[in-house]
Amino acid sequence: MTFCRTIIQLLLTGTVALTSAAHAAGITVHDARNRDVAVTDFARTVSIGGAITEILYALGLENRLVGVDTTSLYPAAALHDKPNVGYMRQISAEGVLGLNPTLILAIQGSGPRETMDVLETAKGPLVLVPETFSEEGLIEKIRLVGHAMGVDARAACLSDAVGADLAQLRALRARVTKPVRVMFVMSLQNGRAMVAGHKTAANEIIQLAGAANAVDDYDGYKIISDEAIVSAKPDVVLSIERGKETLQAEAVYTHPGFALTPVAANKSFIAMDGLYLLGFGPRTAAAARDLAVKLYPGLAAEGGTFTSALPAANCRQ
Incomplete structure (x- = not known):
């Protein structure tokens, strides 16, 4: 036997x-x-x-x-x-x-x-x-992974669901009348801010949420001076949660540069899960929606709903 x-x-x-x-x-x-x-x-x-x-x-x-x-x-x-x-x-x-x-x-x-x-x-x-940090790049990433694994039909299902979420996000974003200026800060290294410029996941997620990157003069991540922070005039600081290394709001508000910006005056600091916010995977539209509501609380109150198509999509078979 x-x-x-x-x-x-x-x-x-x-x-x-x-x-x-x-x-x-x-x-x-x-x-x-x-x-x-x-x-x-x-x-x-x-x-x-x-x-x-x-x-x-x-x-x-x-x-x-x-x-x-x-x-x-x-x-x-x-x-x-x-x-x-x-x-x-x-x-x-x-x-x-x-x-x-x-x-x-x-x-x-x-x-x-x-x-x-x-x-x-x-x-x-x-x-x-x-x-590629864009809506098109996200869809193409899903299709390429699915194709490599021999499941093009499942990938089409998932990309359609993500595409539907992105369409909802565009409708929500259209309700924004005055984009806020957001500065993504990866860390404060010896008191100096490591900040995201263009061609980064942070830059794209800020734009997907209907905001503007306060940094517009370089690509990638760069340590910037206190004078550059003041000059950029950010309304909000955005960062990621990294356990004990998570940037703390109070450290931002008391920073010599940020203390002279609307960030400190309005106590405007947001930290979100790193993979969720910057991963550019299937949940990216939902992450941008969550960020948008944090930046513009009135969106939810005005009926700007968002219901992800992912839970209802059966793309696993």
Whole structure:
């Protein structure tokens, strides 16, 4: 009896492996390196990037995941149930390859470069998922991940639901008559503010919420002077929650630069979950809506409703 069960299990395992390979046969993914990557087997996938992991779970593909990175905070089961390969910008090649992956999905910007070079030459293909902070970039990210995993129909379902959420957000944003000036502060390093400029997730989420980035003269993140803070005249400081390292409101209000701005005068400070706010995954429209209501409390009072299409969409099968 034990022998029979073993044979059946081996046959089933072989069938699953053959099915996975058959489904993946012929899949070509054009990734962020401007290369066409052939995917032949997605049965053992490693996800590097919280948004990628969130998409995979939304598509019902968690059983194919054999490893995730530390930014994969949603859903909580990801880091709890799956092996951890480290922080996305400090990935160890040995940690990833030790899981014997047949496919590696990594968000653009993962590193270090030496590790990515090793992974690129490994047996399992590396697909570098583009990170474009825009509505179109978010939809394309979902479609590319779904295509790489051989579930285009599920990806279309999810992208449609996210698209519906973004449409609701645009309608809500249209009710804003006077955009507030928001400064995203990643941290205060020795009293100096690390602030987000253009071409960042923070810049895009601010705009999606119907506000304006108070910084408009550089790209990326930069430490700026107190004089630059005063000159920018931010109405609100936005930051992310990072446990004990979370920026505190009082530290902002008493800062020499912010103390001379409307931020301190109006006690205007907002901190939100980092992946939710900046991850640019399926929940991005909801995060922008939550930010918009915090920035403009009158939106909810005026009937600016938002009901996400994600819970009702069945994109897992």
